[in-house]
Amino acid sequence: MSKTWFFVGTPLELTEQEAYHLQKYSKKGRASGQIVRIDAPHLPHAFEIDTAALATPVLLDCGRCHQAHAESCCEGGFPFPPTEDLLPVLDLFSPLIAARHLDAAAQRQIREQGLFAAHLETAGHPTIATAAGGNCLFCRVEGEGPACAAHRFALEQGRGPHELKPLSCLLYPLDLIEGADGTVLLTALTADTARFSRWGEDYRLDFLCANLALRERVAAGKTDDLRPNIRRDLDEQSFAPERYRPAYLEGRETLIARYGLELYKEIESLMGGKS
Numbered sequence: 001m002s003k004t005w006f007f008v009g010t011p012l013e014l015t016e017q018e019a020y021h022l023q024k025y026s027k028k029g030r031a032s033g034q035i036v037r038i039d040a041p042h043l044p045h046a047f048e049i050d051t052a053a054l055a056t057p058v059l060l061d062c063g064r065c066h067q068a069h070a071e072s073c074c075e076g077g078f079p080f081p082p083t084e085d086l087l088p089v090l091d092l093f094s095p096l097i098a099a100r101h102l103d104a105a106a107q108r109q110i111r112e113q114g115l116f117a118a119h120l121e122t123a124g125h126p127t128i129a130t131a132a133g134g135n136c137l138f139c140r141v142e143g144e145g146p147a148c149a150a151h152r153f154a155l156e157q158g159r160g161p162h163e164l165k166p167l168s169c170l171l172y173p174l175d176l177i178e179g180a181d182g183t184v185l186l187t188a189l190t191a192d193t194a195r196f197s198r199w200g201e202d203y204r205l206d207f208l209c210a211n212l213a214l215r216e217r218v219a220a221g222k223t224d225d226l227r228p229n230i231r232r233d234l235d236e237q238s239f240a241p242e243r244y245r246p247a248y249l250e251g252r253e254t255l256i257a258r259y260g261l262e263l264y265k266e267i268e269s270l271m272g273g274k275s
Contacts, residue, residue: 008176009167
């Protein structure tokens with residue numbers, strides 16, 4: 001295809017198939033008024049705001065993740081590769097993060113092999129390596145606080161998580177996609193966006209956080225065809241349906257850290273009545 005789209009926060013381009021589905025979705029959304037363009041001199045980019053997707057009910061109840069899921073989204077793999085500007089920052093802080101939050105085996109791996117590795121799935125771009133068990137080296141699900149050691153360390157040091165943690169690890173279930181002209185589509189994971197989202201259909205069906213309908217099915221005992229990652233015996237407070245809220249509200253801190261308060265105010269104005 002002649003045009004190129006990137007997942008913001010990574011060097012990865014959308015595949016040809018993803019780009020095809022993105023174009024179809026965006027064309028339809030613009031025509032219906034669901035996708036609204038914001039292009040103002042006080043903003044860092046032109047943006048297309050997917051109002052329907054951003055109204056999707058979301059609950060990032062990460063502290064209760066294992067109560068609801070056999071495995072969290074932080075487990076079983078490696079993050080999307082971060083942009084080049086974050087690599088030296090992670091490299092600089094990795095000894096401090098490791099000393100405070102990682103076990104002896106992970107610390108030794110970082111000393112001997114370095115923090116980064118490249119994979120076929122990352123198109124050869126470096127990302128945080130995985131430990132012997134297959135999890136990201138920074139994945140520390142047990143204990144209190146965020147599952148990410150870099151996230152925990154940032155908070156302990158009075159820093160914003162975005163200063164040390166790859167954007168993709170902060171973004172879910174929001175998605176940011178930049179076109180060749182610099183316009184950024186701000187959307188979120190839904191049944192309609194899964195075909196081009198960096199998250200895909202597996203994230204939507206394996207986790208309750210961005211799929212209120214799945215949580216309501218568990219509450220109603222309709223669990224026969226749910227995926228095995230979702231636990232059937234949830235207590236009422238684990239991902240309680242009444243605590244879900246629109247994706248743009250749940251992702252407020254990340255959006256402001258990335259693009260500033262002015263854009264977020266524009267989003268709030270567009271999303272009026274969708275809270």
